[in-house]
Each structure stands twice: as structure tokens, then as C-alpha cells.
Amino acid sequence: MTTVSIKEAKNRLTELARQVEKGETIVVTRNGKPVFDLVPHQPKRGLRLDAVDEFKKRHGLQSIVTFIAEDFDAPLPEDFLLRPLPDDA
Numbered sequence: 491m492t493t494v495s496i497k498e499a500k501n502r503l504t505e506l507a508r509q510v511e512k513g514e515t516i517v518v519t520r521n522g523k524p525v526f527d528l529v530p531h532q533p534k535r536g537l538r539l540d541a542v543d544e545f546k547k548r549h550g551l552q553s554i555v556t557f558i559a560e561d562f563d564a565p566l567p568e569d570f571l572l573r574p575l576p577d578d579a
Contacts, residue, residue: 493517496525 492506492514499506499518506516506528516528546552 491515493519496520
């Protein structure tokens with residue numbers, strides 16, 4: 491891992507970019523303290539909704555969600571967080 495000052499990074503940006511493209515991480519400092527890292531770009535990976543269908547098919551499932559209460563999104567009572575927990579909790 492290479493460490494450079496902000497001033498040096500400004501002057502050597504193209505060279506540092508080439509190093510980063512090869513997989514190296516560059517730590518950029520100000521007054522000797524790390525400020526940010528130059529790292530190789532990684533494409534964002536989001537949810538793969540098609541993976542749910544693959545999982546269900548592989549495991550012979552019709553649905554992953556088996557029950558949703560009618561009032562699952564109903565507002566909670568105003569004193570919900572103030573009530574003591576039930577004894578059987």
C-alpha cells in the first residue's frame with residue numbers, strides 16, 4: 491500500500507490511477523494523517539430478485555412468505571414502547 495500527500499497525489503494523479511487500476515490501494519494524507527483512499531472501482535451489486543425464484547425452484551417452495559398478518563402495517567399504540575414486557579418474554 492502506497493501513501494502520498496494530497497499535494498503529491500495531485501501532481502501524480504495519472505501515475506497513481508495506473509497503480510490503482512492494477513489493484514493497489516493508495517492512501518492519501520494531509521499533514522501525515524490519512525484522509526481518503528484511492529481504490530479500484532467495484533461495480534455496485536444490488537439485490538438479485540431472480541435469485542429468489544431460483545432458490546424456491548431448487549428447494550421446491552411455492553412461496554417463502556407463509557403468513558402476513560392483516561394488521562402488520564397498522565400503527566402501533568402510542569404507549570407501545572412504554573409498556574413493560576410480558577412475563578413470558
